[in-house]
Amino acid sequence: MSRFQPIAxxxxxxxxxxxxxxxxPFRFTELDEERYVATNLSGEYMVLPxxxxxxxxxxxxxxxxxxxxxxxxxxxxxxAHSKMGADLLAIKVRxxxxxxxxxxxxxxxxxxxxxxxxxxxxxxxRQSDDKDAFDMSREHADKAIQLALRSPNKAxxxxxxxxxxxxxxxxxxxxxxxxxxxxxxxxxxxxxxFVAATNLAVTTDEMLAFCAEHAITISTxxxxxxxLHNKNRPRPGKDSYQRxxxxxxxxxxxxxxxxxxxxxxxxxxxLGSVREIIDEYLAMEFxxxxxxxxxxxxxxxxxxxxxxxDAKRWLRFYDEGLDYIIELNRxxxxxxxxxxxxxxxxxxxxxxxxxxDLMSPAGIGIGAVVYNYDGxxxxxxxxxxxxxxxxxxxxxxxxxxxxxxLFTNETLLRALDESFAYSSPMCHDCAFEPWCGSDPxxxxxxxxxxxxxxxxSEFCERNMHIFRGLVQRMEADPFVRRxxxxxxxxx
Amino acid sequence: MxxxxxxxxxxxxxxxxxxxxxxxxxxxxxxxxxxxxxxLIPIDHHASSAASEGFASILVPGAGVAVDELPGLSNSKNVxxxxxxxxxxxxxxxxxxxxxxxxxxxxxxxxxxxxxxLLTERCNHLCLMCSQPPKxxxxxxxxxxxxxxxxxxxxxxxxIGFTGGEPTTYGNRFIELIExxxxxxxxxxxxxxxxxxxxxxESYAAKLGRVKHPDLQLGIPIYSDDPVRHDFIVQSEGAxxxxxxxxxxLKRHGVRVEIRVVIHQQSLPRLVQTCxxxxxxxxxxxxxxxxxxxxxxxxxxxxxQLWVDPYxxxxxxxxxxxxxxxxGLSCSIYNHQLCLINDDVHDVCRQSISDWKNEFLPACDxxxxxxSCGGFFSSQVAFKHSEHIVPYAM
Numbered sequence: 001m002s003r004f005q006p007i008a009x010x011x012x013x014x015x016x017x018x019x020x021x022x023x024x025p026f027r028f029t030e031l032d033e034e035r036y037v038a039t040n041l042s043g044e045y046m047v048l049p050x051x052x053x054x055x056x057x058x059x060x061x062x063x064x065x066x067x068x069x070x071x072x073x074x075x076x077x078x079x080a081h082s083k084m085g086a087d088l089l090a091i092k093v094r095x096x097x098x099x100x101x102x103x104x105x106x107x108x109x110x111x112x113x114x115x116x117x118x119x120x121x122x123x124x125x126r127q128s129d130d131k132d133a134f135d136m137s138r139e140h141a142d143k144a145i146q147l148a149l150r151s152p153n154k155a156x157x158x159x160x161x162x163x164x165x166x167x168x169x170x171x172x173x174x175x176x177x178x179x180x181x182x183x184x185x186x187x188x189x190x191x192x193x194f195v196a197a198t199n200l201a202v203t204t205d206e207m208l209a210f211c212a213e214h215a216i217t218i219s220t221x222x223x224x225x226x227x228l229h230n231k232n233r234p235r236p237g238k239d240s241y242q243r244x245x246x247x248x249x250x251x252x253x254x255x256x257x258x259x260x261x262x263x264x265x266x267x268x269x270x271l272g273s274v275r276e277i278i279d280e281y282l283a284m285e286f287x288x289x290x291x292x293x294x295x296x297x298x299x300x301x302x303x304x305x306x307x308x309x310d311a312k313r314w315l316r317f318y319d320e321g322l323d324y325i326i327e328l329n330r331x332x333x334x335x336x337x338x339x340x341x342x343x344x345x346x347x348x349x350x351x352x353x354x355x356x357d358l359m360s361p362a363g364i365g366i367g368a369v370v371y372n373y374d375g376x377x378x379x380x381x382x383x384x385x386x387x388x389x390x391x392x393x394x395x396x397x398x399x400x401x402x403x404x405x406l407f408t409n410e411t412l413l414r415a416l417d418e419s420f421a422y423s424s425p426m427c428h429d430c431a432f433e434p435w436c437g438s439d440p441x442x443x444x445x446x447x448x449x450x451x452x453x454x455x456x457s458e459f460c461e462r463n464m465h466i467f468r469g470l471v472q473r474m475e476a477d478p479f480v481r482r483x484x485x486x487x488x489x490x491x
Numbered sequence: 492m493x494x495x496x497x498x499x500x501x502x503x504x505x506x507x508x509x510x511x512x513x514x515x516x517x518x519x520x521x522x523x524x525x526x527x528x529x530x531l532i533p534i535d536h537h538a539s540s541a542a543s544e545g546f547a548s549i550l551v552p553g554a555g556v557a558v559d560e561l562p563g564l565s566n567s568k569n570v571x572x573x574x575x576x577x578x579x580x581x582x583x584x585x586x587x588x589x590x591x592x593x594x595x596x597x598x599x600x601x602x603x604x605x606x607x608x609l610l611t612e613r614c615n616h617l618c619l620m621c622s623q624p625p626k627x628x629x630x631x632x633x634x635x636x637x638x639x640x641x642x643x644x645x646x647x648x649x650x651i652g653f654t655g656g657e658p659t660t661y662g663n664r665f666i667e668l669i670e671x672x673x674x675x676x677x678x679x680x681x682x683x684x685x686x687x688x689x690x691x692x693e694s695y696a697a698k699l700g701r702v703k704h705p706d707l708q709l710g711i712p713i714y715s716d717d718p719v720r721h722d723f724i725v726q727s728e729g730a731x732x733x734x735x736x737x738x739x740x741l742k743r744h745g746v747r748v749e750i751r752v753v754i755h756q757q758s759l760p761r762l763v764q765t766c767x768x769x770x771x772x773x774x775x776x777x778x779x780x781x782x783x784x785x786x787x788x789x790x791x792x793x794x795x796q797l798w799v800d801p802y803x804x805x806x807x808x809x810x811x812x813x814x815x816x817x818x819g820l821s822c823s824i825y826n827h828q829l830c831l832i833n834d835d836v837h838d839v840c841r842q843s844i845s846d847w848k849n850e851f852l853p854a855c856d857x858x859x860x861x862x863s864c865g866g867f868f869s870s871q872v873a874f875k876h877s878e879h880i881v882p883y884a885m
Contacts, residue, residue, distance in 0.1 A: 003617065003726075004617070004619060004726055004789075005723070005726060006723075007719065007723040007757075010719050010720075010722045010723040011719045011723075044771065069719075069761075070764075072718070073716040073717060073764065073768055081718040081719050081722070081731070082718035082732050083732060084718075084731070084732050084735050084736075087736075087739070088772045091739070092771070092772070348771075349771070349774075349818070350771070350774070482813060485814065489770070489817045489818045490817070490819065
């Protein structure tokens with residue numbers, strides 16, 4: 001008689017009958033005609049055929065079915081063999097929301113609204129007027145620094161925005177130096193970082209030397225190949241492309257190659273050129289691209305650029321781009337799509353990368369805050385864009401207000417509360433909710449309601465499509481699954 | 492494979508009980524120190540009684556020699572005539588001598604980076620592949636010896652290991668041993684092999700955390716993400732949950748944890764899923780080791796349901812490592828030969844097999860990578876190894 005028992009002894013549940021198990025919280029949404037995506041509270045998912053999902057939910061699964069073992073391992077059910085599911089879920093959910101306690105990390109300083117570019121899609125309604133009326137004052141900047149350093153977050157990032165941020169280089173220098181001094185006087189100095197959003201058209205060596213000295217990173221705009229870029233981003237001399245590409249090279253020489261990032265914006269003219277746009281990013285030796293649709297703010301609305309294509313058309317553009325990037329990786333070219341990375345991190349890890357537009361509770365105010373050139377404080381970059389259009393709903397106050405008054409602003413708190421996706425109508429039942437976010441400013445701007453009607457929401461349409469697409473691609477191809485795992489885990 | 496335990500012929504036994512003694516070859520050791528040392532004498536060396544006086548014991552490696560052939564020692568006390576297996580004994584080693592039974596074990600070797608100290612043979616698991624099959628006997632003397640040993644081991648020793656059986660069988664005495672080790676060997680890293688179940692009690696984990704040992708790591712096995720499969724492999728119901736609680740509690744209290752997965756027929760079917768489970772749920776562990784099978788102990792009894800040629804699972808192994816790497820987990824492959832696994836995981840394949848049990852096949856002599864290969868357990872060479880061992884061309 002052997003001292004060892006067979007595996008059936010430890011399984012106890014007879015092969016012939018259905019298992020006895022408890023369901024843990026899960027949600028499901030159709031993936032396609034035959035399959036469903038089921039997710040648990042921490043965003044882990046399983047794709048199940050309709051009939052398996054049905055039997056699972058009715059407690060009719062058999063303990064020996066491979067899907068049963070998988071469902072137990074991913075905490076969709078718990079049975080006599082393991083009660084760990086609830087504990088592990090709790091730890092993961094807590095990790096996910098951990099950043100909330102840190103409070104606001106990103107502090108955007110709009111140094112000036114002036115810009116020498118005249119992009120028709122400008123979402124911040126830049127001013128060409130070179131009068132000082134559109135520059136931030138030193139007094140306002142000093143107050144904003146104090147507010148930024150009041151945040152309980154241990155890591156504070158100050159982002160310089162415009163207009164063109166380097167058109168007010170004197171103030172940029174002042175903010176960097178003053179913020180560092182103020183930080184060093186704190187009882188517990190913060191991990192303070194700076195980033196400058198710039199079109200790199202007016203940056204000089206003196207400016208870059210300053211950036212190098214203070215470890216300021218650069219975030220620029222590159223819309224694609226020369227013709228497309230120059231068409232999207234007109235400026236006197238029609239030389240935006242030349243300036244930005246030369247600027248990227250120069251900035252990299254000063255700062256290091258990973259200190260310069262670029263963003264693209266999709267216009268109607270971009271729609272047929274996703275491969276060329278990606279090739280341009282490859283040529284410029286970027287590690288990835290962020291395929292971004294236009295946002296419905298500022299000139300993008302006024303010039304009707306925003307309505308030039310709908311969500312469906314943009315998603316075709318996105319899908320084509322994502323598939324091309326996967327293909328590149330298959331050929332051994334490591335390259336990423338950053339929006340997918342953000343979502344994959346939520347699907348495949350317990351971390352939330354904290355991308356402001358895809359957070360729930362929303363990122364407004366508590367993920368990022370904007371100090372405008374005129375001293376007004378807004379709950380997000382989009383909130384100040386909305387304000388330039390005359391809607392000051394998400395204005396929290398001014399830099400003269402106290403930190404407490406700004407961040408307990410009634411509109412902010414109500415918007416955060418009401419738009420929390422876990423409790424929003426339809427979002428609550430959606431399997432994709434753990435991966436999604438809420439964008440109250442977008443829905444307010446589009447529908448006049450911070451929650452919004454999801455069936456009419458482009459935010460919802462766009463993200464649902466991308467979630468499904470990412471799952472389908474992983475399910476269909478082990479290579480993609482491994483690739484996406486790397487993207488998500490190192491986002 | 493070096494033999495660490497054996498029987499000796501003992502002459503003029505006068506030790507009252509088993510003792511731990513340091514080994515020395517220095518006949519000129521000051522007399523005042525000698526009572527704590529065993530003098531090592533080569534068989535062809537004609538020592539005089541005077542030279543050996545005062546030593547607690549005399550060790551003579553070399554089989555079949557009667558003591559009268561060593562005339563100088565005929566009056567010496569506690570002369571242990573050892574077999575040739577003990578030729579490796581060297582200055583600074585520590586041996587345990589039992590004058591009554593003649594049992595000799597080498598409990599510490601100065602010239603090896605991995606000394607492992609057995610604390611007990613008792614265990615609440617009965618793993619299918621256990622290399623040290625548990626015995627339900629009172630062997631508390633092993634723990635007492637360990638307390639003595641950590642006071643004797645040189646303070647510049649880089650690493651020691653505590654193993655079992657299940658070291659936490661001793662409850663608070665185990666925590667005391669770690670405290671004693673920290674006090675006496677403050678610069679020595681310590682590895683403990685445990686199934687972690689005792690730490691399901693958070694207060695027990697907290698006690699270990701409070702020791703604040705500067706370089707302690709607990710190696711804890713999780714053989715599957717499927718609780719039934721894990722419980723089956725360790726032959727104990729409820730093991731999975733208790734071990735997981737243990738890992739969580741240890742990390743809560745700042746104790747370093749390495750997850751160890753032994754690869755065999757029963758763990759292989761969910762190896763990749765197990766690594767995904769670790770990445771999703773235990774991302775905070777300090778290291779993950781995927782380990783080859785040692786063909787000893789229960790493994791030999793259960794070989795039919797355990798053995799799988801590493802060459803057959805090389806792609807699965809690559810996939811498992813890829814998962815761990817993708818999530819940024821520090822990971823290693825132990826006990827595998829380089830020629831059986833894919834190139835993409837060579838860099839995490841460690842030369843981990845203890846030097847005293849590390850061997851090679853004749854075919855390996857011509858291999859260009861022999862020096863960087865972990866080689867085999869002696870038991871693998873003797874009983875079972877892959878059919879696919881191929882030397883790399885020079």
